[in-house]
Amino acid sequence: MRMLPRFLSGLLCLCLLCGLPLAAQAQDDPGQALLDPLATASYAEKGEAIEAIIESGDARSRRWLEALLGGKLQRHKDTGRFVVVVENRGRNWPVVDALSFEDAGEMSRRELDRIGINNALRGQLQGALAVLDLHADEVRERREAARALLGDVDAGLVEPIRAVIDGEEDAEVRRLLEQALAIHRLEEGEAAAVDALSGSLNAQVRSALNAASRSEDPELAAAATSALADIEQKMTLNRGLETLYFGLSLGSVLVLAAIGLAITFGVMGGINMAHGELIMLGAYTTWAMQQLLPGQPGLALLLSIPAGFLVAALAGVVIERGVIQFLKGRPLETLLATFGVSLILQQLVRTVISPQNRSVVTPEWMSGSLMLNEGLSLTLNRLYVLGFALVVFAALMLVMRRTRLGLEVRAVTQNRGMARAMGIRATRVDILTFALGAGVAGLAGVALSQLTNVGPNLGQNYIIDSFMVVVFGGVGNLWGTLVAGLSLGVINQVLEPWAGAVLAKIVVLVFIILFIQKRPRGLFPQKGRAAEG
C-alpha cells in the first residue's frame, strides 16, 4: 500500500509532462484569455470577465458559466490551467480540461483553486445563462431559447432581455422576447400587456392569460378574457386544420393502397385479395433495404422505392400467371384463389422472417415536424407520404393518359373482346397492368413502412378499406379513387373524436353501404350503354 502514493505521484508527473505541450497550445486558445481574468479576488473584475465571456459568443460559454455557477470551474494552482471538476468527492477529483473538455485524469483537491462567486455574481450568472442562447449564431437556436423564456422571466431578466431585443435582427426572436416580457408584465398586473399577447397560441401565454382573467383587477380580467376568446377561436381553427391534415394523411395512404387495386380490378373484373400482401411485400422490401445498408436509412428508403415497386410487381406477375389467368371471367373464384395466395404470403413472411413486427427507421430528413404556427405542427413523415401519394397518382395518370400501355389498358377495361379484335394482345396487357397495379401496391408498402410497424398482418387491414375506396370512387376512375380515398380519410378523422376509432370505422362502413344505395356506381361512374344480359 505504500507503493500507491508513489505510483500516483508518478502518474501525476506523467500527466504534467503531457500537459505541458497542451498548456503551450492553450496559450493560443482565445478561451484561455477569457478565463484568465476570472482568477482574481475582485468580484467586480470577475463580473467584467463574465460579461466578456457572454459577449464573446464562444460555443463553450454555457459550460464555463454553468461550471462557474456550480463552483466546479477551478484553476490548477501551479500551472494556471483551468479545469472543470466532474465529481468533487473524496480527495482526488476526476477533472476535464476547461478548454478542450477532454479528460484530464484526476487531481487532488489541494492542488486546485475554486473560482469563488458571491450572490451578486450568482444572480448575474443565472440571468446570463438564461439569455446566453439568445446570442447563438443559429437563428433556430435563438428562437428556441426565446421560446423557452416564455413564462420564465423574472425581474432580474428584464434588463438583459431588453438589451438582447435591441441587438436582435430576427423579428421572430424579437416577437417572442416581447411576449416573454409581456407575460412578466401581465403577472405584475399590467393590463396593457395583454395587447402584446393576443393571438398567441403558446401554452405559457394561455396559462398567463388564464391566471390574469381571474385577476381582481376588472380591467385586466376583461382584457385577458377577450384575448383568451380570440385565442380559443384560433385554436379551434387549428384543431380543424390538424384533423384535416391527419385525414388527408390517412386518405393518402388509402389512395396509395386503393389505386393499384383500382387498376387491377378494372382490368380483371375480379378483386385481388392478395393486394394487401403486395403492400406488405413493399414494406418488407424497405426493411430489407435498411438491413442491407445499415446506417444509411435515407438512401435505403430512396432505393426501396424502385425496389419495392419491382418486388411487388414481380410477385404480381407470378400471381397473375400462376393463378388469375386460369380464372378469367370468374371473379368470385378469382377472389377466393387470391385470398389463398394472401394466406400463403402471410405465412411465408411469418416463417421466413418472423411473426414479430419489424420496425423501419425513419431517416432524419423525414422525422420532426413542420411548424406552421405555435399550435399547429405537421409531422414531416406524413407530409412526405402525402406528397408521395400525389406524385404516384400523377405518374399513374400520365401512364394511363399518355402511354400506349395506358391506352391499351383502358381499351381492355372497357371491352376486352373488341380490344382483342383491334389487335391488342390482351394477355400482355393483363400481365403489364397487373404488374403496374401490384407495383403501386409495393409503393404503398414503402410509404406505409414510414408510418407504422412492418408485420405480416400489415396488408390485411387495407384490403377492405381499399375496396371501399374503389367502390366509393367508381370503378375504373383514377380521379374517383383519389377523391374517395382522401375524403374517406378525412371523414374517418372527423368522426374519430366523438365516435372513437372503432365506431368511426363502423360508421364509415355503414355510410358506404348506404351510399351505394344512391350511387351504385360510385362518385364518378363510368357511363356507357349498358351491355345486355
Place this chain on the structure above:
Amino acid sequence: MNFLQSLADRERVFDFLAPAASPVDVRHGPILYLEDVSVSFDGFKAIDALNLTIDDGELRCIIGPNGAGKTTMMDIITGKTRPDAGSAWFGSRHDLLTMNEPEIASLGIGRKFQKPTVFEALTVFENLELAMAADKRILPTLTARLTGEVCERIEEVLATIGLIELRQAPAGILSHGQKQWLEIGMLLMQRPRLLLVDEPVAGMTEQEMERTAELLTGLAGKGKQSVVVVEHDMGFVRSIARTVTVLHQGSVLAEGSMERVASDPKVVEVYLGVEGEVA
C-alpha cells in the same frame, strides 16, 4: 320438320298464342307511346327527342345503322334505362318511367334479347316453366306445382319451337339458333301484349327465318299481340314489314311502308346507301 307444316297451317288456332289478361288500356289509342325521349351517356346522345307510337296489334319493324339507338330504346321501354327527358306510356294508363323491369314485364311487355339469353343451367322445359305467366311472388313460386294444364302448355310451346326432343337438355348445350327459338318460346309462354324482339333471326337458316316470319306475323293482330322487331336482315324485314321506322342518331329519320322508306333519299344516304343491299 313437321312443326313447320303445323305452323304453316294458318287455320289452326293456337290458344296459347293468345295474350294473357293484361291491365293495359288501349281503348283510347296506341299501346305504346314514346314522346320526346332523350338519353345521353357521357355527353353522347344515344336517344335524341325520339317519338314513336305503336298501335294495338301492330307489327312494326325498326331498322337503323349501328348506334342508331335501337337497343337503348328497348332498354327504356323495358325499364332498364331511365331516360333524361320525355315520357313513355304503355296504353293510356301506365307510365313506364315510374316502373321497374319486373313490373313492366308483368304488365305484359316481353322482350327477346339481341344475344339469346336463356338460363343455361336449367333444362329447356324449366326455362319455359319459369317464363310462363303465373303468380311470380315468392310464396306462390315456392309452393308452385306443375299441374297438368301447365305441362300441356309447355308441351304445346315446345312443339311450336321444335325442341320437344330436347326438353330435358340443359339449355346451355343448345345451338345458337335453338337458343333463339327457346327465347321466342319463353316469350310465347309469357303471353305478353307487347313483344319487343331484338334481331330474332340472327344465326338462323333460311328455313327457320321463314318460320319466324310466319310466327311473328301470326302473333300480331288487333286485340292480340303488338310486335316490335329490330332487325338488320333486310330480306327478313321486307318479308314481314307493314310499317317500318328508320332510326338514325337517336331519332326517327323516316317512317312508312317499306317501299316509301326505301325510296326516301335521306334513308338511302345514311343507311341503305351504306349497306347497299336494298334497292
Place this chain on the structure above:
Amino acid sequence: MWLTRPFRERATRLFLGILLAALALVTLLNLAVPAGHPLHVSTYTVTLLGKYLSYALLAVAVDLVWGYLGILSLGHGAFFALGGYAMGMYLMRQIGDRGTYGDPVLPDFMVFLDWDSLPWYWLGFDMAWFAFLMVLLAPGLLALVFGFLAFRSRVTGVYLSIITQAMTFALMLAFFRNEMGFGGNNGLTDFRELLGFDLRSDATRLGLFLATGIALALGYVLCRAIVASKLGRVSVACRDAEARTRFLGYRVERFQLFVFVVSAMLAGLAGALYVPQVGIINPSEFSPIFSIEVVLWVALGGRATLYGAVIGALLVNYAKTVFTGVMPDAWLFALGGMFVLVTVFLPKGIAGLLRLRPWRRAGTSQPTAGEAAT
C-alpha cells in the same frame, strides 16, 4: 307439399341414410363399447364431431346462397356468430348466481365492468323459448336489413362479397368493445347448463351431438326443398342471368332476399348448436377469415350440390384438427394452397368428381305424371 318433395329424390334419401346411420353408429360406439376398447368413441371425439356437424350446417347455408343464388357471402360467419351469441346469452343467464361474483342476474363480466343492471337487449334471454327464437331472428333480421339494402341497389358479385366481408369485420370490431355488453374480447363462456342439462356431462354432450346431426338433416331437407321448387329454379335463373329473370317479371331482389334470410337463419342455428359444444363464443367467430374459410369448404366439396358442402366442411375441419396438432405452421400454407388448387383445378369440387347430379328432378321427365298428380 313442397317440403316433402326432397324425400322423393334418391340422392337425398341416400344422404339422409348415411347421416342417420353415422349418428347411430357414433352413439353406439360411444355408449355400448367400453372405454379403452379400440372401437370406443370418446365423448371428446363425439363433441368434436358435433362441432364438425354444426360447421356442416353452416356450409349448407352458404351453399344455398352461393351455389344456387350466385351470391358469394363472405359474411356468413357473422350470422353464425349472432346465433351463437344468442345461445351464449341464454347460457350465461342460466349460470345464475353460480358465477365468480355470485350476482344472481348480471353475468360476471358485467359485474366486473361495474354495471348495475342488464342492458335492455339482454332482457328475456333467461327464457329458453325467447333465446331460441332470437337464434333465428337475430341473424335473420340482420340479413333482412342488410340484404334489403344491398339487393335493392343491385349490388351483386364481387361488390356484394366485399360488403358482406366488411359487415362481418365491422361486427367483429363492435363485439370486441366491452361497452357493447357482449363480454368484449373474452366473449361469453363458463356455461353451466342448457335446459337444465349439465353441459359437462357425457350424456348432454352426446345429446348435443345428436341434436346437431338432426338439425343438419332438417336443414338439408329444407334447402333441398327450396332448390327443388320453382323458387329454386328462379334462384338459379337469377344466378345465371339476372337481367333476363327481371324481364320475365320476377322481382329478383325479393327472391335473393328470401333465400339470403333463410340461409342466414340456418347459419344462426348452426352457431347456436356450436356454442354449447365448444363452451365459448367470442368475437373471433366474426373474423373475415372464418367466413371465407366456410366458402372454401363449400368450394372443395362442390357448390350447388348441398351434400358437397357437408363433405367439404367435414374434410377441411378434420384436416385442420390433424394439421394444427402435428404442424401448426403448415396449416395456413395448406389452407391457402387449397384455395388456389380448388378454384383453379377443381371448380366443381369433390362432388364434381363423384358426378352425382341429384338436381335433375324426377318430375320433369314425365311432366304429366308424378309432380302433376300430387
